[in-house]
Amino acid sequence: MIEKKDVEHVARLTRLALTDAELERMREQLNSILAHLDTLRAVDTAGVEPTSHAVDVVNIMREDEVEPCLPPDAMLANAPDRSGAFFRVPRIIEE
């Protein structure tokens, strides 16, 4: 069973500010969903390799060549906040 402190921990990891009511509702719903997902434990997967990708592909290599790319202004056009050619964020390091 997931407890409230587990839900708080996961919310912190994934950067979601949840209210107390949301945390409680999330706890109930995650427990109900996980109870269903726990049915997987019954499947015998001893010695079965995991599949991360349905199609077998190998690394695709190419020459490291400079190609045209979008101009900085196009890349910054959707930025919530910018300063010149940079994305601006709240202060991370104290002075």
Place this chain on the structure above:
Amino acid sequence: MHRPIHELTDAYRRGDLTPTAVAEAYLARIDALDGRLGAYLTVVRDQALAAARESELRWRAGAPLGPLDGAPVALKDVLCTRGVRTTCGSKMLESFVPPYDATVVERLRAAGAVILGKTNMDEFAMGSSTEHSAFHPTRNPWDLARVPGGSSGGSAAAVAGGLAAGGFGSDTGGSIRQPAAFCGVVGMKPTYGRVSRYGLVALASSLDQVGPFARDVRDAALLLGAVAGHDRRDATSIQAPVPDYVAELSKGVAGLTLGLPDEYFIDGMDPDVERAVRAAIEVLKELGARLERVSLPTTKHSLAAYYLILPAEASSNLARYDGVKFGLRVPGRDLVEMESRTRAAGFGAEVKRRIMLGTYALSAGYYDAYYGKAQSVRTLVRREFAAAFARVDLIVAPTTPNVAFKHGEKEDPLSMYLNDVFTIPGNLAGIPGISVPCGFSVTGLPIGLQVLGRPLDEPRLLRAAYAYEQATPWRSRRPELK
């Protein structure tokens, strides 16, 4: 307004119709009906008319770009369109305007298609009803009280309701095939990697695939042919050449062996669905197909495996919405507070739930028990399909266990998830699947027949769907949307 694309372009060739007149008629119909249907999030009237006029000049000069030149199509709002906002049905991307086109969009433009607009979807493609768009729900053209399916419900409803001649969606666990079944149109999920994912906003990268919605199977073949093929900008796209899908259509099903999986005819499924699908299988038999029972025992665990793999990949993909580079930002005292408030305000309840589930499943101490286990179950699903396809050419089954349900009927997340129980295994295995209309319930709602095939065997899939479609009357029935 219910003519398939191949009939429209035949009429362009003869000079009986022009792309401009057709685009204008579609835009007028959208104006008249979409207030009630809610299929579109954005309509690009001026761009569509400009593209139609260019198409008209090409047809007049006897030099069309191909069989899609002048075809009015709708795109799920998960495909990036240069200069046209792409929301993914989310407040997070409400004002996001991509600086580039997805490869699929680029190829459609190069084929002369007329893009009418961007269609509604469950937020970030998480859902099976298109009720969970942050903007408005989409309604089913056959019964406005019911859902069109999802997450690509907007494109399905647009094509079914005559608000687009064709459309595109994305299918991660059934998001093309299930709404196609609910809306009575053809919907196809190609082999994973057959169509480039470049510019498709990612949900679960190992499962996502773009595919067409169409009025008939011939249109589905045309639309797929226009966008399929290798793209160096998507390292997972397959190198194999693209066959001429239309040329294969009329080869019939005589001599093909069709597998009937025991696990896809289950207790609790809608008796109307079972009756229609079994009748469809009889039609295929009369057309010369051989039938054989097959078993895919891990089917019953596919849903659980999927609901670990998908949230895990989604939680990682959606980490990019952090209020820094694009999308919503809600201010905070420091970076973490800004990010946490932005994500709390920008994401809806279902997205938050799956991000939380995925983060939990990937977190320290739980990885092997959940994500690792699910990936091993995925291997079993692949092996079982491979074993079945060693004996049969195609697998036929229902697309969904039930017909379209009512808005608000499935409030419990788990009951919503169960809707995709027959479509999810195809995504886990990466194989192609198509849903083709196969009749109606006693209440007049469409039912879908699903055909699954070997990787890259889209030609045979389309062949079987076409043979069935041509032998049955379903595509002549249309919703009375007034």
